[in-house]
Amino acid sequence: MCGIVGAVSARNIVPVLVEGLKRLEYRGYDSCGVAVHQNGGPRRTRSTSRVAELDAQIQADDVQGGTGIAHTRWATHGAPAVHNAHPHFSGDRIALVHNGIIENHDELRAELRAKGYVFESQTDTEVIAHLVHQLYDGDLFDAVQRATLRLKGAYAIAVFCRDEPHRVIGAREGSPMVLGLGTGERAGDSFLASDAMALAGVTDQIVYLEEGDVVDLQLGKQWITHRQADGRFERVQREVRTVHAHTGAAELGPYRHYMQKEIFEQPRAISDTLEGVEGISAELFGDGAHRVFKDIDRVLILACGTSYYAGSTAKYWLESLAKVPCSVEIASEYRYRDSVPDPRTLVVTISQSGETADTIAALKHARSLGMPHTLTVCNVGTSAMVRECALHFLTRAGVEIGVASTKAFTTQLVGLFLLTLALARTKGRLGDAEEAEHIKALRHLPAAVQAVLALEPQIISWAEDFAKKENALFLGRGLHYPVALEGALKLKEISYIHAEAYPAGELKHGPLALVTSAMPVVTIAPNDALLEKLKSNMQEVRARGGELFVFADSDTRIENEPGVRVIRMPEHYGALSPILHTVPLQLLAYHTACARGTDVDKPRNLAKSVTVE
Incomplete structure (x- = not known):
């Protein structure tokens, strides 16, 4: 989703802003821009091309200054066009960037138009810029505080004013934002960003702003206020954390795309995620986890997209191995329907970034219904999701640049399998011999993925x-049906081929009507209890002239023949088989996209971190 970088410095800050945008490109965007305080007022450069082209344009236009803001935009209100790109101006006084969605923008737009403001874009962001301008009375900090009281929705904003040349104000509600403190030769500098990674190599001293915070950045000083329930703002102190962003992880190395690199990093990512796991213990998930696991009777998983498919896989594990009832909900749907809460439920959220807006909102909704036991499986230890949940398990996938998730997904599955074993152990449903076998299988998993x-x-x-x-169909049964869903999603995301996944037994209930020689049918065929049923479903495809592409375990006795193409998996992997079968589906999507010439790492219309509803 959209990215923000802002800074106040005594030197030209534009190179820092541009480098920050480059580090945020992984989120996905369709326009970008920079604005600085230059020659007595705001000056900006915007583009619907990549940040590299923006940088060239900035240098050609000689844009430089010590106070500035920058943005990568993923279009919501208004098409991807230069006039909709951030930063937005209000006259020649206010420059502003914004992540999020303002729900009452129509009401505010009408009000501001009545006062004579002219709108040049279709964005909700321009509404904020004009609102701050209208409220400005010599103190930008005060104007932004008062403006936030009028905003409904989610936002992270950064703004500067012509009349206060060494000052940037930031505010957040529902969208992430961090404050960076300059050190060493940059000791007097202050930074804002939507992601600490944007400030990698600039500072490692990070303050995570809380919802309702407004921050004032000036040369050599910063302060934060927090909105109270009655609308007043009070000065607060926030913890300064040392955050070492993984700058090296963003290097492409010998790979053609980041997605390919991240697919091949999965053995290492799984190994790192398992580091220190010598046995199965509830405390893998935090202090007090054993008591919580004893107290709960069921699990509710909340997630979106790929993470939802990880949760759907975990449902099979939790109910078959731990004997704990589990429901899996799409986070964006859960909070908007009537459900039956149970205080003895463990609410599990899954998110790569830990900033997924829908999932955070669903988590808060579950808590408001009286379900206090919360746990997240997440890849970012400093994220909002980790801070919101009482318990957590951190996957160690490292930075994932490609929009289509790969190593984050497989490490989520590892974390969820460990959760299953920990719950089974706590409830007396996992013996020592079984535990040893599962640990052995997990230890061998990186080598199995490498094969x-x-x-x-x-x-x-x-x-x-x-x-x-x-078009393509993906089929799986039982534990491998969510893997088929994930495989279809990957193909859709990056190759733009329409793909759907079904439980193989559902073929005759409708999807079989689509099967022709032009419709490839990808089939996941592990040697499990459902294999013979799956073979019958495959015959239904063959009888209609469909062409099967089968990923089969070596001992399934499925052979290559006309209309049936088989790739044999190196080994059957029991309960962990979904992790192994995920990998070839990732490779199939990746190489298909390469053959079609699409932008693999930045597929159209998609964003890496979805921080708005």
């Missing part, structure tokens, strides 16, 4: 055929 990656040449040959198609 699957060796199938890449065979998958490339399939991808050349897939690239000519416009």
Whole structure:
């Protein structure tokens, strides 16, 4: 989603702003821009191209200054066009950038138009800029505080004013924002960003702003106020944390795309996630987890997108191994329907970034219904999700740049499998011998994934055929149905081929009508209890002239023949089989997208971190 960088410095800050935008490109965007205080007022450069092109334009226009704000935009209100790109101005006085969605923008727009303000864009952001301008009376900090009292929705904003050249004001409600404190030769500088990664290499001293905070950045000083229930703002202190952003993880190295790099990083990511796991203990999830696990009777998983499919896989594990009832909800739907709360439920959220707006809102809704036991499986230890949940398990996937999640997904599955075992152990449903077998399988998992990656040449040959198609079906049964869903999602996301996934037994209940020789059918065929049923479903496809592409365990006795193409998996992996079968589906999507020439790492219309509803 959109990214923000802002700074106040005694030197030209534009290179820092541009580098920050480059570090935020992984979020996804369709326009970008920079504004600085230059020659007595705000000056900006905006583009609907990549940040590299923006940088060239900035240098050509000689844009420089010590006070500035920058933004990458993912279009919500208004098309991806220069006039809708941030920063937005109000006259020649106010410059502002914004992440989030203002729900009452129509009401405010009408009010401001009646006062003579002219709108040049279709964005809700321009409404904020004009509102701050209208409220400005010589003190930008006061104007922003008063403006936030009028805003409904989610926002993180950064704004500066022509009349106060060494000052940037930030505010947040529902969208993440951090304050960075300059150190060393930058000791007098202050920074704002939507993500600490944007400030990697600039400062490691980070303050995570809370919802309702407004922050004032000036040369050599900063202060924060927090909005109280009665609308007053009181000065507060926030903890300064040392955050070491992984700058090296953003280097592409020998790979063609970040997605390819991240697919091949999965053995290491899984190994890192398992580091220190010698046995199964509730305390893997935090102090007090054993008591919580004893007290709960069921699990509610809240997640979106790929993380939702990870939760759907975990449901099978939790109910079969831990014997704990589990429901999985799409976070964006859960908070808007009537549900039946149970205080003895463990509410589990899953998020790569830990800033997913829908999931955070669903978590808060679950708590408001009287379910206090919360746990998150997340890849970012400093994220809002980790701070909101009482318990957590941190995956160690490292920074994931590609919009289509790969290593974050497989490490989530590892974390959820450990949660299953910990619940089973706590409730007396996992014996020592079973625990030892599961630990052994987990330890071997990185090597098993590495063996699957060796199938890449065979998958490339399939991808050349897939690239000519416009539709595909994915089939799985039982534990592997969510993996089929994830495989279809990956193909859709980056190749733009329409793909759907079904439980294989549902074929005859409708989807079989779609099957022709032009419709490839990808089938996940592990050697499990449902294999013979799956073979029958495959025959239904063959009888209608469909072409099967089968990822089969070596001992399934499924052979290559006309209309059936088989890639054999190195080994059957029992309960952990979904993790292994995920990897070839990632490779198939990746190489199909390459063959079609799409922008693999930054697919159209998609964002990495979805920080608005």
